[in-house]
Amino acid sequence: MSGIEQVREVGPAQAGAAESVAMRPAARPGAGGVQARARAALQDEFLRGAVRFTTDRLRGRKQAAAEELGRWEEWRERGRQIRAHTVEHLDYYLRQFVDNLRAAGAKVYFAVDAHEAAETVAGIVREKQGRLVVKSKSMVSEEIHLNHRLAEDGVEVVETDLGEYIIQLVHEAPSHIIIPAIHKTRGQIRDLFAAAGGEDLSTETRDLAAFARRTLREKFLAADVGLTGCNFGIAETGSIVLFTNEGNGRMVSTLPRTHIVTMGMERIIPAWADLEVMANLLPRSATGQKLTAYMTVITGPRRQGEIDGPDELHVVILDNGRSAQLGDPAFQPVLHCIRCGACLNVCPVYRHIGGHAYGSVYPGPIGAVLSPLLRDGEQYADLPYASSLCGACFEACPVKIPLHDMLVHLRQRNVARGWVKPAERAAFGAFRAVFAHLGRYRLAMRAARILQRPLVRRGRMDARVGPLRGWTQSRSFPALARQPFRERFPALVAELGPAGAAGMESAKARPIGEAHQQAAMRGGQPNGVSDPAGPAGGEHRG
Amino acid sequence: MDEAAFFERIARRLGRSAPLSAPPARDAVGAPEFWQAYQLPEEERIAKFCAELGKLGGHAEVFDSLAALHEGLRRVLRELGPRRIGLVGGGGLAAFALDEVLAEWETVVWPYAGGGELSEEAARAEVLRVFAAADVGITDCDWAVADTGSIVIAADSGRGRSVSLLPSVHIALIRSSQIRTRMGEVLAEVAARRASGGMPSGLFFITGPSRSSDIENDLTIGVHGPAAVVALVLRG
Numbered sequence: 072m073s074g075i076e077q078v079r080e081v082g083p084a085q086a087g088a089a090e091s092v093a094m095r096p097a098a099r100p101g102a103g104g105v106q107a108r109a110r111a112a113l114q115d116e117f118l119r120g121a122v123r124f125t126t127d128r129l130r131g132r133k134q135a136a137a138e139e140l141g142r143w144e145e146w147r148e149r150g151r152q153i154r155a156h157t158v159e160h161l162d163y164y165l166r167q168f169v170d171n172l173r174a175a176g177a178k179v180y181f182a183v184d185a186h187e188a189a190e191t192v193a194g195i196v197r198e199k200q201g202r203l204v205v206k207s208k209s210m211v212s213e214e215i216h217l218n219h220r221l222a223e224d225g226v227e228v229v230e231t232d233l234g235e236y237i238i239q240l241v242h243e244a245p246s247h248i249i250i251p252a253i254h255k256t257r258g259q260i261r262d263l264f265a266a267a268g269g270e271d272l273s274t275e276t277r278d279l280a281a282f283a284r285r286t287l288r289e290k291f292l293a294a295d296v297g298l299t300g301c302n303f304g305i306a307e308t309g310s311i312v313l314f315t316n317e318g319n320g321r322m323v324s325t326l327p328r329t330h331i332v333t334m335g336m337e338r339i340i341p342a343w344a345d346l347e348v349m350a351n352l353l354p355r356s357a358t359g360q361k362l363t364a365y366m367t368v369i370t371g372p373r374r375q376g377e378i379d380g381p382d383e384l385h386v387v388i389l390d391n392g393r394s395a396q397l398g399d400p401a402f403q404p405v406l407h408c409i410r411c412g413a414c415l416n417v418c419p420v421y422r423h424i425g426g427h428a429y430g431s432v433y434p435g436p437i438g439a440v441l442s443p444l445l446r447d448g449e450q451y452a453d454l455p456y457a458s459s460l461c462g463a464c465f466e467a468c469p470v471k472i473p474l475h476d477m478l479v480h481l482r483q484r485n486v487a488r489g490w491v492k493p494a495e496r497a498a499f500g501a502f503r504a505v506f507a508h509l510g511r512y513r514l515a516m517r518a519a520r521i522l523q524r525p526l527v528r529r530g531r532m533d534a535r536v537g538p539l540r541g542w543t544q545s546r547s548f549p550a551l552a553r554q555p556f557r558e559r560f561p562a563l564v565a566e567l568g569p570a571g572a573a574g575m576e577s578a579k580a581r582p583i584g585e586a587h588q589q590a591a592m593r594g595g596q597p598n599g600v601s602d603p604a605g606p607a608g609g610e611h612r613g
Numbered sequence: 614m615d616e617a618a619f620f621e622r623i624a625r626r627l628g629r630s631a632p633l634s635a636p637p638a639r640d641a642v643g644a645p646e647f648w649q650a651y652q653l654p655e656e657e658r659i660a661k662f663c664a665e666l667g668k669l670g671g672h673a674e675v676f677d678s679l680a681a682l683h684e685g686l687r688r689v690l691r692e693l694g695p696r697r698i699g700l701v702g703g704g705g706l707a708a709f710a711l712d713e714v715l716a717e718w719e720t721v722v723w724p725y726a727g728g729g730e731l732s733e734e735a736a737r738a739e740v741l742r743v744f745a746a747a748d749v750g751i752t753d754c755d756w757a758v759a760d761t762g763s764i765v766i767a768a769d770s771g772r773g774r775s776v777s778l779l780p781s782v783h784i785a786l787i788r789s790s791q792i793r794t795r796m797g798e799v800l801a802e803v804a805a806r807r808a809s810g811g812m813p814s815g816l817f818f819i820t821g822p823s824r825s826s827d828i829e830n831d832l833t834i835g836v837h838g839p840a841a842v843v844a845l846v847l848r849g
Binding site for chain 2: 145149156161162163166179181183187231232233234250255257277279284288292308310316321324325326341342345351361363364368369372373375378388390395397398
């Protein structure tokens with residue numbers, strides 16, 4: 072409760088500042104790099120406060136909900152098994168899903184990329200002479216920029232999820248997978264609703280929600296086409312599962328004559344029995360709820376004799392870079408994702424910079440992995456660096472996707488492709504040249520011990536200048552020891568006696584481990600301090 | 614995109630020359646075994662269902678006889694004071710014999726046929742308009758889930774999907790024998806209908822009132838769906 076009060080106090084005072092961020096071009100996808108956008112977001116105090124407040128609550132509720140269910144690790148493992156099995160046999164289960172969809176009376180379309188998917192949906196809407204489309208939340212529709220495409224045809228598209236409706240009024244993209252308007256204050260929302268025709272509204276949540284209910288109820292009843300995503304497709308019956316809290320998903324799939332579903336091709340589970348696992352993992356991980364208010368399972372359009380429900384069900388299945396992850400041991404598990412947003416809520420980077428700074432449809436750790444994979448190229452190549460590699464995302468993931476490992480693999484991929492800054496390339500070139508030859512290494516270390524002197528205070532460097540300032544201006548860097556380990560080594564061997572010396576020899580013969588190279592790529596691990604797989608660590612252990 | 618090419622690409626990436634056509638063997642299906650063994654006796658099931666729905670801001674009451682349920686329904690309706698009540702058609706609700714209880718209110722029964730000589734399209738719009746203007750929707754249900762406090766309704770011709778969705782208040786009449794311990798039991802019973810071709814076009818798990826936390830994470834009730842959910846449970 073105190074938390075809510077806090078945000079209310081901050082709200083009106085900071086509204087102007089938050090507004091200016093919304094208008095800032097940096098908040099739009101693609102502008103500048105992730106660092107520039109992060110810097111802009113970090114300057115916005117309200118945004119930081121709001122994001123932290125909500126992610127704290129979501130994280131806390133998730134933990135409570137997981138504890139209440141009990142044996143969370145067993146549920147997680149089962150979730151991982153189901154998703155891994157499905158993706159591993161996606162050709163079979165997607166085929167089964169599509170055949171059963173058709174048997175239930177749905178029309179199925181396949182889209183290789185975002186453009187084709189948007190064109191396909193636009194084509195269906197045109198054929199149905201749709202003028203008004205109501206939408207429930209769908210990340211895939213964001214991915215294919217569907218609203219933009221439909222607007223080109225003069226079709227009115229109305230987002231009906233309360234958060235999506237709010238950000239649609241200011242022409243922004245969602246900044247969180249689950250809470251799209253996480254960055255908006257109630258004062259801003261009141262002003263937006265006033266501009267949309269809501270006169271004399273207070274900033275009370277109840278009043279604001281009531282205005283949205285009145286306005287959107289008319290749209291639901293008047294719409295020609297309803298558009299939804301798909302949380303899960305059940306292969307054994309060709310059923311579409313939707314999880315919503317507001318009821319807009321039910322409205323959109325019940326009232327218009329035509330229902331169009333857009334879905335990623337990997338969103339399949341084999342059987343109804345598996346839905347129980349997903350229903351226990353998804354809402355808990357997303358909002359800490361035991362179950363969302365509505366879980367809807369749709370199997371085909373309405374049947375003979377039914378009055379409400381759509382006449383036609385169209386399902387557009389999207390690849391858009393997903394199939395390229397199949398068969399790749401490093402990245403295939405990214406397709407296990409169930410889009411819960413739990414990794415956002417625990418990510419120290421997301422919690423500081425918010426969703427827009429990622430500049431991609433999918434923010435947070437999952438976005439930093441998914442966006443550069445789905446759109447291979449330099450556009451999102453810097454996102455894998457928006458992470459401290461702490462692994463909190465993996466801990467939070469209900470299907471155990473090793474996101475932090477994938478971030479390292481993506482950085483490796485960037486290096487292999489030469490997508491690195493000239494300074495970084497020069498630094499690693501020098502690293503290789505120096506560390507490959509003992510003589511050069513000794514010479515370099517001797518020089519470094521002399522050069523570091525002006526920067527060292529009590530065995531550490533905290534300098535705001537110098538070549539290491541990217542690290543040392545906010546953290547300490549250990550100074551090189553006066554006498555290097557290699558020079559102390561003969562004396563240490565003598566102290567240990569013959570048995571110890573034999574162990575030392577075998578340890579020295581061990582090749583430099585791959586883990587050490589990875590640590591070097593992270594760029595942060597001081598040599599041998601916390602990395603037992605490195606050569607120095609190996610000698611210590613011996 | 615060409616469908617065959619779409620599937621061939623997936624198969625190729627997975628290291629297969631052609632898409633897999635035989636069902637793959639599975640070793641982990643559905644919930645963990647300890648959960649599948651979770652079973653509450655009937656009295657505990659009823660109590661758990663009522664408690665879980667209560668936690669979500671819903672209201673549940675249990676009655677020993679039909680007469681007591683009638684009395685309970687009358688009390689709830691008098692408190693609400695609806696101008697119009699929408700009811701699902703079909704045998705499930707009829708078995709609760711509500712005519713006498715509802716006599717003092719204006720009611721419409723799904724599918725409402727009061728539109729006269731209308732085209733199918735116009736008749737549908739008229740039905741939806743009428744039910745959107747009802748204050749209370751009364752439905753029966755197919756199942757309820759104790760673990761989550763969910764009411765489960767399958768679409769069929771007598772039961773409009775809209776009756777449990779459009780009115781501000783949803784009242785569900787439930788027989789205690791319909792309450793299962795876990796969601797998985799309901800899913801298994803639905804999946805079993807597949808063989809007989811009896812999959813419902815829509816299956817709705819309704820768990821408490823409509824809710825949103827999209828405005829500053831402040832919970833608000835009744836955004837699009839009903840703002841109140843009342844479950845009246847009849848033993849037997």
